[in-house]
Structures are given as C-alpha cells and as structure tokens.
Amino acid sequence: MHVRGTVAGEVETKTVSTSYGESDLAEVPLRIAAVGDEAARTGATTRDAGSITDGGTSSDAEGGTIADADGSDGGTSAGAHLADGHEPTTVTLWNKWTESADYLEPGMELLVTDAAEDEYQGETRYKTTGDSYVVVEPSFLVNVTSIRNWVECPRLYYLNKLSGVPLNYPVVKGTLVHEVFGDLLRGRDLAESIDARVDERGLELGLLGETADAVAEDVRENATAIEGWLEQGRLTEEDSWRSEQLLISETFGIRGRADAVRRGAPVELKTGKNLKKEPRFKDKVQAACYALLLEEHGGDVDTGTLLYTKNSTLKRNEETGDLTPAKEFSMGEGLLKFVVRQRNELAAMEVAGDIPTGYEGSAKCEYCFEQDTCMVVSGRLDQESKAGQIGQALPDEELEYFERFYRAIEEERREVHREYAKLWEQSAQERADDDRALIDLEFLEKRELEGGRWELRARRTSGANSKIREGDFVLASDGHPVRGNSELAIIERLDDEIVLTADEPVEVTRLDVYPSELTTDRLLVAMHDFLLKGDERRKDVLFGRADPEFETVEETFIDNNDAQNEAVRMAVGAEDFALIHGPPGTGKTYTIARAIRAMVERGERVLLSAFTNRAVDNALEALLDQIGDVIEEDGVASPTQRNGDGEAVDVVRVGSESGVRDDMEPYRLERSGNPEDRVAKLQNAQVVAATTATCGSRVMKEQAFDVALVDEAAQLTEPGTHAAANLAERFVLVGDHEQLPPVVRAENDLTESLFERLVDLYPEAGVMLDRQYRMNQRIQVFASNEFYDGQLRPAEPEVAARTLDDLEGVSRDTLPPELRDPVSFVDVEGDGGRYTDGEEAARIADLIETYEAAGLERSDIGVIAPFRAQVSEISKHVPDDVAVDTVDRFQGSSQEVIIVSFTATGTLEGPIFEDYRRINVALTRPKRALVLVGDSRALASDPVYKRMLEWARA
Ligand code: SF4
Numbered sequence: 009m010h011v012r013g014t015v016a017g018e019v020e021t022k023t024v025s026t027s028y029g030e031s032d033l034a035e036v037p038l039r040i041a042a043v044g045d046e047a048a049r050t051g052a053t054t055r056d057a058g059s060i061t062d063g064g065t066s067s068d069a070e071g072g073t074i075a076d077a078d079g080s081d082g083g084t085s086a087g088a089h090l091a092d093g094h095e096p097t098t099v100t101l102w103n104k105w106t107e108s109a110d111y112l113e114p115g116m117e118l119l120v121t122d123a124a125e126d127e128y129q130g131e132t133r134y135k136t137t138g139d140s141y142v143v144v145e146p147s148f149l150v151n152v153t154s155i156r157n158w159v160e161c162p163r164l165y166y167l168n169k170l171s172g173v174p175l176n177y178p179v180v181k182g183t184l185v186h187e188v189f190g191d192l193l194r195g196r197d198l199a200e201s202i203d204a205r206v207d208e209r210g211l212e213l214g215l216l217g218e219t220a221d222a223v224a225e226d227v228r229e230n231a232t233a234i235e236g237w238l239e240q241g242r243l244t245e246e247d248s249w250r251s252e253q254l255l256i257s258e259t260f261g262i263r264g265r266a267d268a269v270r271r272g273a274p275v276e277l278k279t280g281k282n283l284k285k286e287p288r289f290k291d292k293v294q295a296a297c298y299a300l301l302l303e304e305h306g307g308d309v310d311t312g313t314l315l316y317t318k319n320s321t322l323k324r325n326e327e328t329g330d331l332t333p334a335k336e337f338s339m340g341e342g343l344l345k346f347v348v349r350q351r352n353e354l355a356a357m358e359v360a361g362d363i364p365t366g367y368e369g370s371a372k373c374e375y376c377f378e379q380d381t382c383m384v385v386s387g388r389l390d391q392e393s394k395a396g397q398i399g400q401a402l403p404d405e406e407l408e409y410f411e412r413f414y415r416a417i418e419e420e421r422r423e424v425h426r427e428y429a430k431l432w433e434q435s436a437q438e439r440a441d442d443d444r445a446l447i448d449l450e451f452l453e454k455r456e457l458e459g460g461r462w463e464l465r466a467r468r469t470s471g472a473n474s475k476i477r478e479g480d481f482v483l484a485s486d487g488h489p490v491r492g493n494s495e496l497a498i499i500e501r502l503d504d505e506i507v508l509t510a511d512e513p514v515e516v517t518r519l520d521v522y523p524s525e526l527t528t529d530r531l532l533v534a535m536h537d538f539l540l541k542g543d544e545r546r547k548d549v550l551f552g553r554a555d556p557e558f559e560t561v562e563e564t565f566i567d568n569n570d571a572q573n574e575a576v577r578m579a580v581g582a583e584d585f586a587l588i589h590g591p592p593g594t595g596k597t598y599t600i601a602r603a604i605r606a607m608v609e610r611g612e613r614v615l616l617s618a619f620t621n622r623a624v625d626n627a628l629e630a631l632l633d634q635i636g637d638v639i640e641e642d643g644v645a646s647p648t649q650r651n652g653d654g655e656a657v658d659v660v661r662v663g664s665e666s667g668v669r670d671d672m673e674p675y676r677l678e679r680s681g682n683p684e685d686r687v688a689k690l691q692n693a694q695v696v697a698a699t700t701a702t703c704g705s706r707v708m709k710e711q712a713f714d715v716a717l718v719d720e721a722a723q724l725t726e727p728g729t730h731a732a733a734n735l736a737e738r739f740v741l742v743g744d745h746e747q748l749p750p751v752v753r754a755e756n757d758l759t760e761s762l763f764e765r766l767v768d769l770y771p772e773a774g775v776m777l778d779r780q781y782r783m784n785q786r787i788q789v790f791a792s793n794e795f796y797d798g799q800l801r802p803a804e805p806e807v808a809a810r811t812l813d814d815l816e817g818v819s820r821d822t823l824p825p826e827l828r829d830p831v832s833f834v835d836v837e838g839d840g841g842r843y844t845d846g847e848e849a850a851r852i853a854d855l856i857e858t859y860e861a862a863g864l865e866r867s868d869i870g871v872i873a874p875f876r877a878q879v880s881e882i883s884k885h886v887p888d889d890v891a892v893d894t895v896d897r898f899q900g901s902s903q904e905v906i907i908v909s910f911t912a913t914g915t916l917e918g919p920i921f922e923d924y925r926r927i928n929v930a931l932t933r934p935k936r937a938l939v940l941v942g943d944s945r946a947l948a949s950d951p952v953y954k955r956m957l958e959w960a961r962a
Pocket of ligand 1: 161162163164167366367371372374378379380383394395
C-alpha cells in the first residue's frame with residue numbers, strides 16, 4: 009500500500025539494534041491525506057486543496073480567474089480510503105531512506121510506496137519495506153537532466169540554472185546528433201536527415217562561425233556509431249522503438265524525454281567519448297531516471313544502454329581502451345533508489361528555496377570544468393561554496409535584490425510545478441472546466457510527413473473554450489496526458505477541426521496545456537546577466553546610486569502633439585533610459601515608431617521588443633510606415649527599407665512562424681539555410697524586432713544593440729524587462745502601469761514592473777502622452793480622473809465629439825433613450841452566480857440586438873466579462889461575430905461599442921474587482937459607446953465602482 013501525506017512536525021532520526029545489526033530509522037509524523045494503491049500514489053487527494061489551485065491571481069494573462077479561482081482538489085479516486093487527516097500518524101523510514109528524512113520540513117509532502125501497516129500501542133503506523141520508495145514532494149516534477157547535473161555536483165546544477173545553456177558548438181552538435189538519431193529511428197535516410205537537420209540550424213551555426221559542410225561531416229562521424237549499432241542485426245522487426253518520448257512520473261516526481269526506448273528499455277545518446285567498459289556514472293543515473301519513468305508506465309526495465317557516438321570517430325591505433333560506442337549495464341534496484349534519494353534532495357532544496365554549496369555532493373573541485381565560474385559566482389554573490397570565492401562581493405543592495413528576485417522567480421517556478429501536478433490531480437472534466445484541456449475529441453486521421461514526423465487530425469465535439477492557441481506546444485494524448493499514450497505536439501490549426509504535428513502518431517482525443525518552465529528559466533538568467541555581467545553604470549542608475557542622464561535634443565519629431573514629441577526627444581536623448589507613459593489611445597505605437605526612425609537615422613542599431621507578439625508586430629508595422637518605401641525584390645516586399653535619407657535599412661523580425669503575423673512574415677528571420685547568409689541577415693539588420701521572451705533565447709543573447717525599445721513594459725516583470733534591456737547600451741520603456749500588471753502566477757516582487765518602479769523613482773525620466781485619439785469625451789472622463797490625475801484629454805475636437813451617428817447607416821435616434829448617451833448603465837440584479845450570470849448574459853444579448861437594429865455591425869461590438877466562465881455564458885447567448893472576451897484579451901485593442909458585464913450580485917468579491925487597473929482597461933476600449941451591465945447594489949459597495957456608477961448614470 010502507498011501512504012501519502014504532509015509532514016506534521018519534527019522528524020526524529022535514531023540508530024537501533026535489530027536482528028540484522030545496527031539500523032538507522034527516521035520517524036516522520038505525517039498528516040495522512042491518502043492510503044491506498046492508486047490515490048496515494050498519484051496524489052489524487054492532497055493535503056490542501058488550496059495548494060493545487062492557483063487561487064486566481066488577478067494577473068493571469070489568459071484572463072480568467074474563474075477557472076483558477078474555482079479549481080478543485082480533484083476529488084478522491086476509487087480505491088483509496090482517507091484517514092481523518094487530523095492526528096499525525098508515525099511513518100518510519102528505514103536505513104538509507106533516513107537520508108531523505110533529513111531534508112524533510114514540516115509542511116512538505118511525502119509519499120511512501122509499498123509501505124507496511126502495523127499497530128503500536130493501539131495506534132496504526134506505517135513503515136517502509138524492502139520494496140518501498142520514499143518520495144519527497146512528489147508533485148515537484150524534477151527534470152531528468154537536472155538530476156544528472158545534481159549528481160555531478162549540486163552546485164553545478166545551480167550554476168547551470170543561473171546562467172542557462174550557452175550557444176556553443178558542442179551543445180548545437182549534441183542537439184543535431186540527437187535529432188538525427190530520432191530521424192533514423194523513424195526510418196529516415198541518414199544523408200537526408202543530416203542535410204535537413206544541419207540546414208534547420210543554419211542561423212545558430214552561422215553565429216558560431218561554422219560551415220554547413222564541416223558540421224555535416226562532424227555529425228556524420230558521430231552518426232556512424234548510431235547507424236552501426238542499428239545495423240548490428242540485434243534488432244528484429246518486432247523490436248519496438250520509440251524516440252524522444254516524453255515521460256512523466258506522478259509517483260517519483262520526475263519528467264524527461266528519453267532519447268529512445270528499445271524493447272521497453274532506455275537508450276541514451278552521448279556525443280562525447282567513453283573508453284571505459286562501463287558507462288559513466290552520471291549517464292547511468294540518467295538512464296536510471298528513464299527506467300523509473302518507464303516502469304511507472306508498465307515497463308519492467310532491467311538494462312540501460314548508453315551510446316557514446318564519439319567512440320566511433322576514434323582510431324584504434326591512437327586510442328587505448330574500449331572503443332565500443334554502445335555500453336549496456338544492468339539496472340539494479342540500488343541505483344534506482346539512489347536516484348530517487350538524489351531527486352529527493354534536489355526537490356527538498358528547491359521547495360525550501362535553499363542554495364546548494366557543493367558540500368552536498370562528493371565531486372572534487374580541482375577536476376571540475378566550472379571551477380572558475382563557480383568561484384566567481386560564489387565570490388560575487390557572497391555565497392558559501394565548496395570551491396571557495398574569488399572577487400569582490402556585489403554591494404549589499406544588489407545582493408538583497410538577487411535574493412529577493414531569486415526567491416520570487418523560484419516561487420513562480422513552484423507555481424508552474426503545481427500546474428504539472430494538475431495534469432494528474434484533476435479529472436479530465438475539471439481540466440476542461442479550467443480551460444486547460446480540450447477533451448472528448450474525435451480522432452480523425454494520422455498522416456506521416458516527410459522526415460518521419462506525423463500530422464494528426466481530430467475534431468472537437470463541443471464548442472468549449474480553452475487557453476490552447478495555434479502555435480502552442482500541447483500534450484496530445486489518447487485519453488490521459490500522463491497515464492495514457494501522449495506526445496508533445498504543436499497546434500498547426502485550431503478550429504472545429506484540429507491539426508497537430510508530432511513525432512509519434514498518437515490517436516489524439518485530448519489536448520492539455522503543457523506547463524513550461526522556460527519563462528522562469530529565462531527570468532533567472534536575465535537577472536543573473538544583469539547583476540553579474542551587466543554594465544556598472546546601468547546598475548548605479550537602477551539602484552538609485554546615480555541619476556539618469558539625457559542629451560538635449562532640440563529637433564522636432566512630431567509637430568502636432570507636444571507630449572509625443574517630448575517622448576521622442578527623451579527616447580533619442582536618453583543616455584541611460586527613458587520612460588514613455590502611454591494611457592489608452594494616446595498613440596504610443598506611433599511614438600515608438602517615430603522614435604525608432606529617429607534612432608535609425610542617427611545610425612543606431614535598435615532592438616524593438618514587447619511582451620506579446622501582437623505588440624511587436626503592431627509597432628513594426630508602424631515603423632515600416634515611418635521608414636518609407638518598401639523595396640521590392642522580384643515583386644515581393646523585401647525586409648530592406650529606405651530611411652529618410654534614402655539609405656537602406658534592414659529590418660528583421662525574430663519569431664516563430666505561428667507567432668509572427670502573416671503580413672510581417674516577409675521580415676521574419678528564417679533560421680534554416682546557409683549559415684553565413686543567415687547570420688549576415690541578422691547581424692546586418694539595423695532594427696531587430698522580437699518579444700522579450702525571445703530576447704532570452706540563445707540566438708538573441710548573442711546580439712548587441714545601441715538601444716532597446718520595449719513596449720508593454722508595465723506588463724513585464726523586472727527580470728523580464730532585463731532580458732531585452734541587457735542586450736542594449738540604453739533602453740526606452742513604453743507602457744502604462746495603470747493598466748494590466750505583469751503576468752505572473754505567484755504574488756511577490758515580480759508583480760511590480762521595472763517600468764512602474766522607475767516611474768516612481770525617476771518621474772523626471774519619463775513623459776506621459778496626454779492626448780487620446782480613441783474615446784468620446786464623455787467616455788474618457790472617468791478613467792482620466794480616476795487614473796491619470798485628470799490629465800488625459802481628447803486629442804482633437806473630432807475625437808471628443810465622436811458618437812455612433814458618425815458610423816454609416818447608424819442613427820442613435822433609433823436607439824432607446826437610455827442607450828443614446830455615449831455611456832449608459834443597465835441595472836441587472838443578477839442571478840447570484842459566483843462566476844457566471846445568466847441574467848446579465850441574456851440582457852447583453854438583447855442589447856446587441858438593439859444595436860444591430862440601429863444599424864451597427866456586429867463586428868463593431870465587443871463584450872468584456874471578468875471571468876472566463878461568464879465569457880462562455882455570454883458566448884452562448886450572442887452571435888459568433890460579436891467579440892466576447894476577458895479584459896486581458898482586450899488590452900491593446902478598441903471597438904466602437906463596448907459592453908461590460910460585471911457578473912457580481914449583492915457584493916463585489918475577488919481579486920478581479922480589487923485590482924482597479926482591470927476596470928481601467930475595460931472602460932477605455934470603446935470609441936463611441938460604452939454600456940455597463942451589472943447589479944448597482946454590488947457596484948455601489950466599493951467607492952471606486954460607486955464613483956463609476958455615478959459617472960455612468962450622470
Ligand atoms: S567547483 Fe566544486 S562546488 Fe563548484 S561546481 Fe565544481 S565541483 Fe561543484
């Protein structure tokens with residue numbers, strides 16, 4: 009039986025005499041959540057429902073706090089019985105498992121598999137048996153590569169986490185050899201695979217100064233080992249193979265992608281050499297992790313194979329030792345348990361937020377390749393380390409900053425891990441209700457593509473919403489993302505029919521959002537680069553030790569808007585940074601474009617960045633308008649533009665095909681092709697446009713700019729902003745901290761943007777664009793007074809006076825009197841639902857009919873609701889061509905008419921109403937008419953909403 013629960017007090021460890029001699033034991037007081045074969049193993053019932061719901065942070069990018077706020081604890085699976093959960097039960101961990109007990113802290117989660125029950129003084133207790141595994145924090149899914157690094161040295165694991173994977177040739181070659189291996193397993197021709205894979209990596213190889221031919225030759229030499237091994241005749245037709253299989257263990261808290269699985273056993277590929285008979289220990293550890301993963305998926309693994317591809321490139325007369333590339337070893341239980349104990353140590357340290365010193369392991373620093381880095385990082389960050397420290401520690405405020413943000417980013421990482429756990433803790437329906445899965449799909453067909461990948465098609469059987477979007481990586485499964493057959497797939501098309509591409513032909517009936525740690529990984533690296541590699545002057549300014557400086561610029565860039573002109577002057581003249589505060593509709597995209605044009609004309613290389621692809625493309629489009637004629641090559645727009653002086657300006661958009669808007673595709677940097685051409689394209693570009701997330705990629709991190717201009721800066725975390733700013737000598741942040749804050753899951757220091765902090769610290773370094781080109785005068789009054797000190801005003805009389813009458817075929821006279829004013833309030837008592845309100849939805853459907861009858865196009869109307877559940881409810885009542893969405897999805901856009909559904913009866917509850925920035929976004933989307941629909945009693949219970957009500961009813 010398996011026992012799972014929460015550590016309820018101090019763990020007592022002792023040594024006792026047994027019939028086998030002296031033995032160690034640890035007594036763990038455990039508040040038991042589940043005992044049983046299934047539920048306890050998988051954590052279907054957990055200690056604390058709150059810990060696996062994300063509590064509905066108001067900053068959820070996908071806007072919907074409903075799904076998060078009403079998440080469920082997943083229920084109790086059949087076959088489990090629940091202890092009452094109040095009195096802790098003693099669980100005894102014997103012998104080596106006491107090592108794992110050393111890391112336990114009250115509040116941590118513990119799982120003991122194959123435990124035995126016994127009675128002691130009338131009390132039921134549990135203890136480990138010879139078959140048991142003890143897993144600390146099983147919901148924290150540790151990556152196999154992390155365990156491998158940890159075993160090498162825990163401090164090395166930490167250093168890797170801080171600095172990220174660099175762009176270097178061994179890393180890229182390793183990836184190429186792995187890709188070719190996968191292709192060979194899928195039956196692709198070797199030569200074709202090498203050519204195609206090397207071509208795909210053209211840009212990276214170009215940045216490394218490599219040529220395609222030399223790399224292809226190098227990969228070919230390594231691939232010989234793979235081919236030779238495959239041709240050894242040891243495989244038969246019946247041998248089952250699987251390449252790059254994503255495996256998740258809900259028992260051991262491990263995840264990873266096995267290079268290959270042959271006859272149910274893991275095969276790992278290493279591009280290095282190994283002249284010993286046995287595989288390297290750290291490589292065995294990696295294979296053992298996959299063995300654990302495979303066993304959980306029903307396998308019985310007794311061997312592991314390591315394939316050292318470099319061995320086949322060595323000459324027997326030059327090297328001594330065992331040159332055989334493939335080395336098999338038997339998978340003993342001792343190794344598997346060792347691996348779990350190592351994983352436990354790592355998970356406990358991560359969950360406690362501790363930093364490894366290196367003393368946890370036995371690696372010898374004098375043999376470590378990273379010794380210098382280790383000593384420098386330890387010295388600069390004043391951290392204890394086995395390697396010792398060199399260099400001067402950072403000033404106290406920087407050390408404090410590092411600790412604060414390290415903690416915050418790691419908290420964010422733990423939130424991502426909670427998302428992983430939901431893959432198995434929640435039922436399919438609960439995941440669908442949370443918009444995290446599309447379920448009950450009808451599988452249509454699979455088709456093999458060139459190169460061995462597969463195209464999969466499925467059809468939706470319901471119109472359910474989800475967070476899944478085209479271009480996303482998802483877990484495609486035949487029923488369950490963890491227990492079933494599942495594969496990482498890319499969504500190529502998402503409408504009623506869904507088209508995916510994947511490495512394996514999964515008969516897909518369900519898609520799950522696949523949580524990613526990539527963002528948190530990159531935040532950490534960006535912070536590390538800022539503090540440890542960053543420019544000292546920049547740190548002086550950002551830490552308040554020196555004031556930002558500006559060169560005086562007299563030129564007039566925009567002659568009909570003083571604030572915009574001043575913003576461009578500041579952006580151009582900033583020696584350190586400048587801030588452009590752009591309330592809704594104030595023309596910040598135009599201002600950005602004008603500023604970049606001015607910089608380009610001064611010969612500067614500019615990075616144009618933003619939080620979302622949409623904002624990057626909008627700014628790029630505006631810039632292209634600014635910098636003049638598009639030069640055509642063979643009738644097609646080329647990425648080369650002319651600036652005001654008639655000189656050519658190369659513009660490049662870095663991003664994925666699915667992320668970049670179709671009309672910006674001609675500017676998108678193709679990564680595949682001749683390395684020299686690819687790199688020239690990027691290096692010669694005077695303007696490079698990419699999201700801030702992409703700025704943290706290996707390719708972009710190699711680039712250097714004179715200036716980085718970052719839009720949507722108020723939606724970025726501080727380290728997220730550094731990811732772009734680190735690449736440039738100076739930076740300009742553009743945003744509005746009175747609108748949506750950074751998108752994070754945890755509530756901590758990440759919720760304040762660098763933009764907002766700098767606006768407070770150096771108000772004189774910024775300018776607010778104060779004239780808006782969007783809203784009728786009456787509509788903008790509330791937002792102006794409430795959020796912008798009354799400074800926001802219509803840019804022109806035409807804007808101030810705009811009404812629905814201006815639209816062709818529309819007459820306000822045909823509307824009922826209560827809807828003729830640009831702002832109206834419709835009082836609906838509501839049906840009392842917490843996250844949905846059918847009465848409001850029905851009333852909104854009537855309003856839309858009324859507007860249609862007055863001549864409005866449906867596409868001119870937008871409906872904003874606070875919760876995704878209410879978005880779904882309203883969508884059921886209104887025609888498809890009316891845009892209905894959450895505030896988050898509407899930020900950055902506008903409509904002729906906006907209807908806001910408040911979905912609150914009696915009182916206002918929840919973070920969504922507490923954060924007034926959301927209401928600012930909602931109320932500033934319309935141009936000509938705004939209708940507020942809600943319960944006046946509920947709204948009047950809060951002073952800000954009360955003022956809003958008074959304004960709407962005036
Ligand atoms: S130098 Fe020593 S402590 Fe640092 S990573 Fe290497 S082995 Fe670990």
